[in-house]
Amino acid sequence: MHFKWNYEPPTPEEKQAANELGDKLAMSPILAQLLIRRGITTESAAKRFFRPQLADLINPFLMKDMDVAVDRLNDAMGRKERILVYGDYDVDGCTAVALVYKFLQQFYSNIDYYIPDRYDEGYGVSDKGIEYAKRTGVKLIIILDCGIKAIREIEYAKTLGIDFIICDHHVPDEEIPPAVAILNPKQPDDHFPFKHLCGCGVGFKFMQGWAKNNGIPFSRLIPLLDFCAVAIAADIVPVTEENRILAFHGLKQLNQNPNIGLKAIIDICGLNGRELSMSDIVFKIGPRINASGRMESGKESVDLLIEKDYNCALQKAKHIDEYNEQRKDIDKQMTEEANQIVAKIESQKHYSSIVLYDENWKKGVIGIVASRLTELYFRPTVVLTRDGEFGTGSARSVTGFDVYAAIKSCRDLLMNFGGHTYAAGLTLRWADIPLFIKRFQQYVEDHIAPEQTEATLHLDAQLDFKDITKKLYNDLKRFAPFGPGCSKPLFFTQAVYDYGTSKVVGREQEHIKLELVDSKSNDVVNGIAFGQSASARYIKSKRAFDIAYTIEANVFKHHRLQLQIEDIRPEEDRHDKGFPMTKE
Incomplete structure (x- = not known):
């Protein structure tokens, strides 16, 4: 992978502001500069950023229909109606169902939950799910992380005497379903000030509103915040404002006293005894929660997440871990097949x-394959498979390109579609796929900027090795939780050399374990470059090179600082493949 490096050096004014802010915060001006670039320019704003407060969460009643939703839930409980908590089969949907079900179950017993079968029912509200509700006497369905497009299904439910409260975060269409209440901050006439909640986040706001209305202390909701952190990380929503508060306190809960089902997953992953981060959720916890819905039934994940007995939870977690291993095998095979197809297409024309x-x-598994191809080729990607006479698919996007809008432009070919800027799902007739491809690719061609299809590293600051200290790392940790909108700072150092002890490692000799020095100190710095063994020969030639990296603590080496190197660039390429040498 050859990256373009994008770096904007600080202006003299920014440097002065960073020095002043750094002095007030007892922090390196390098990190103070990162705060300023994120729009945090005062001491008080920095303190709010580093210590997000639950008291600063937005009033849930600012969300459109919140009062109606709370009143309908109160009426259902007052009339002892059966309530069904219904959600999508992915991490966001399963954690949302677990959160709402676990919270309400403390106060009301006539409640059930439901996750549709991906293969039998498909995405969202299904007729089978509505029939289950009718058969079991349900009068109110709270639907989470889906439902905003389910016009026909909710109309059908109404004829059966079943009401819906929708808690969704996907982009609404012009026509909305006839639900009693729709909680979705993306509705055009919704004035809720934060638009980027995940489905679990919308469910949390509903429970926050209901608790407030019924005089239930907010503290009763805090034990469920770990579900919010898992959903925010796994659904890749911006980790800013409201989401930052929920993720910060949710991670705290996950590390200190997680729900029993999540504790079992943590133990199965081998993550117990270490501080968990958003990355651990994205790469370890989230895929396991997803695995049951991908391979069999997402209901098994909710069964695990609401489990109260640790030993039972551990058995369920082991079962889900087996699904995850099966998923990895299928994912690997499908990705290899997809890569072969892309290589063949690329030989004819670059799209x-x-x-x-x-x-x-x-x-x-098609959503995972779409994500992998997007990361590999830096292009919006749609992957489809057959379901009877229909094709069903998942789309993923690159930074700054709205793949939902691209799919919406083909809506006359689609039976169904939904999603948001960076991820979407769609269904169309199998016979219409060639025309869809032509139309979709033309839309992308007309709307995407050339730089959006380039592999680019956006660098935050230039460091010398003498700058990389334990204090810098500890201050850097305060920027967490990381995610979209609050990415882990990416640094670079120019003109570094192999100390003489760097070596290729890994089962297939694909990684490089580095020991490096620069020209400004005698410090030897350790690093790991995953999948970059092609650079090993150049590194061993004793010539200078530049590195881009994040700063990590090696959990296997007494938390010694280590650079996770994202790119290695020969010094002579500096002017050809990115910015020139910066001048101090």
């Missing part, structure tokens, strides 16, 4: 997007 389809691909 601004990728659309692939195969009738034998597993429905539950």
Whole structure:
């Protein structure tokens, strides 16, 4: 992978402001500069950023229909109606169902939960789910992380005497379902000031509103915040404002006293005894919660998340871990097949997007394959498989490009679609796929900027090795939790050299374990460059090179500081493949 490096040196005014802010915070001006670039320019704003307060959460009643939703839930409880908590089969949906169900169950017993089967029912509200509700006497369905497009299904439910409260965060269409209440900050006439909640976050706001209305202390909701942190990380929503507060305190809960089901997953992952981060959720916890919905039934994940007995939870977590291993095998095979197709297409013409389809691909894994292809080729990607006479697919996007809008532009070909800027799902007739490909690719070609399809590293600051201290790392940790809108700072150092002890490691000799020096100190700095063994020969030639990296603590080496190197660039390439040498 050859990255373009993008770095904007601080102006003299920014440097002065960073020095002043750094003095007030007893922090390196390098990190104070990062705060300023994030719009945090005062001491008080920095303190709010570093110590997000639950008291600063937005009043839930600012969300459109919140009062109606709370009144309908109160009426259901007052009339002892059966309530069904219904959600999507992904991490966001399962954690949302677990959060709402666990909270309400403390106060009301006539309640059930439901996750549709990905293969039998498909995404969102299904007729089968409504029929289950009718058969079990349900009068109110609280639907989470889906429902905003379910016009026909909710109309059908109304004829059966079943009301809906929708808690969704996907982009609404012009027509909305006839639900009693719709909680979705993305509605055009919703004035809730934060638009980027995940589905679990919307469910949390509903419970916050209901608790407030019924005089239930907010403290009763705090034990459920770990579900919010898991959903925010796994659904890749911006970790800013309201989400930052929920993620910060949710991670605290996850580390100190997680729900029993999450504790079992943590133990199965081998993460116990260490401080968990958003990355641990994205790469370890989230995929396991997702795995049951991808391979069998997402209901098994909710069963685990609401479990009260640790030994039972551990058995369920082991079962879900087996699903995850199966998922990895299928994912690897499908990704290899997809790469072969892309290579064949690339030999004929370079497109601004990728659309692939195969009738034998597993429905539950196509979203992962789309994500992998997007990361690999830096282009909006759609991957489809066959479901009877229909094709069903998942889309993923690159930074700054709205893949939902691209899919919406083909809506006359689609049976169903939904999602948001960076991820979407769609269903269309199998016979219409060639026309969809043509239309989708033309839309992308017309709307995407050339730089959006380049592999680019956006660098935050230049460091010398003498700057990399334990204090810098500890201050850097205060910027967490990391995610979209609050990415982990990416640093670079120019003109570094192999100390003489760097070596290729890994089962297939694909990584480089580095020991490096620069020209401004005698400090030897350790680093790891995953998948970059192609640079090993140059490194051993004793010539200078530049590195881009994040700063980590090696949990296997007594938390010694280590650079996780994202890119290695020969010094002579500096002017050709990025910014020139910066002048102090």
